[in-house]
Amino acid sequence: MRGVDGVIFSGSGVPWGVDTAEAKPLRDAMEIVFAEGLPVWGSCNGMQLGAVVLGGTVGDCPNGTEIGTARNIALTSPGTAHPMLSGRAAGYAVPCIHFHEVQSLGSDTVLLAGNDHTPIQAIACASGSVDFWGTQYHPELALADIGAYLRGGTFGDAPGLIDNLEVGDTDATAAAALGTSLPELANRTLELQNWLAHVRATRAALG
Template identity: 30%
Template sequence: MALRFLVIEGNTQGARQAHREAYGLMPSESYAAVLQDIEPDAICDLAFPADEGANLPDAAGLESYDGIVLTGSHLNIYDRTPDILRQIDLMRAVYASRTPSFGSCWGLQVAAVAADGDVRQNPAGREIGFARRLMPTEAGASHPLLAGRPAVYDAPAIHLDMVTTVPAGCTILASNAVSPVQAAEITVNGGTFWGVQYHPEFSLGELAVILGRRSKILVDEGFCRTPDDAASYVADLTALHKNRDRFDLAWRHGLDTEVLESERRTREIGNFIAHRVRPEKSARGRA
């Protein structure tokens, strides 16, 4: 039987429509496409809890899915506005449903706060483009979420906030010099979440579109010296997306197969499906 996923979009309506206009898909649609690339028969429903009055699944609805995935977001969770509080409440319901869940960036932050952890701005500043020199912890080295990852790897990333207080029931699985919590497992009330602070779902093409819309940040925060430098960086990523054999560009930006090959880049999502979704579907009598 086909696997059924719920993809929970973390963005407000305006932000997801702006992403669609620039990239062709909303972030949740793009994430669903990645799930279906890994699992071609997968059925993906989308949910928009940032929208007031959104039609969200109840407890039985959440339990009916084989896996639940949370996207990134432009929001800052410490603002605690209604569109954010709805997402925290929904994540608490996800834990209670005990349905396997996974999230990227904002998804990890929502899962941490829903488990009584905390998220704040990173005093080290923004991590943008790629999270460099990610290293599994002792627990992460043998954890199935990171199965197949080398001892040091890079991944697409863009975030200013990070988990600053680890909730009870959390195991840190990967860290780097910018953020101590780059991958984690969180267990609450019998429900278990796997998540990463980076974005394994982002192709270089999607990352390039996102950075192209944030060129002012790249310049203002010192990542690029001029708007032309920012445009050149985005153009290089776009070219690499179209032709990953551009060794010159890969060398220039220090990118290897962990980023360039989609199966490797999306490894955590594939591991979530292989080690959580499929086995628990069978254990719950859904095979």
């Protein structure tokens, strides 16, 4: 893949899971990228896709849709040392929305973080040509982005949820109601920043 330093697989609003027939083109695309040895990032559906391609499983969230923020995320022991989560401390909360989740991991995939709702929130795999980092949550989205999506009526509304999401990026009271804070939200892209630094370092190492 000439001129490509890294590849991102984003979230998705489709109702089907990444292990279904509908998702086969996505799985095939990810396998091609893995074979190239490129750094790969996956957010939400993208993380689920990576987990399945690497031998894991996905399914409906037993605890229902995790929506607004993923709260009280704890780092595993490997997570505290992994560069993806450099700068994160236990108990962080970040924007999220998902109704499917990763339920088991392939043998070479490492669990980096999780919470009570969704035990697999961040993973990584470095095996052979595979260089994959992913999060179930959305470091690329602001709270207002999720609020706008919900305002369209896809999931319905818990009392005050959409209102808080639409102003939570700048309103401390709304952010607190969502289990986070303005300083924490200012760092919501941290994992992506760390991945981009990893892409740059990988590219530099290749000359």
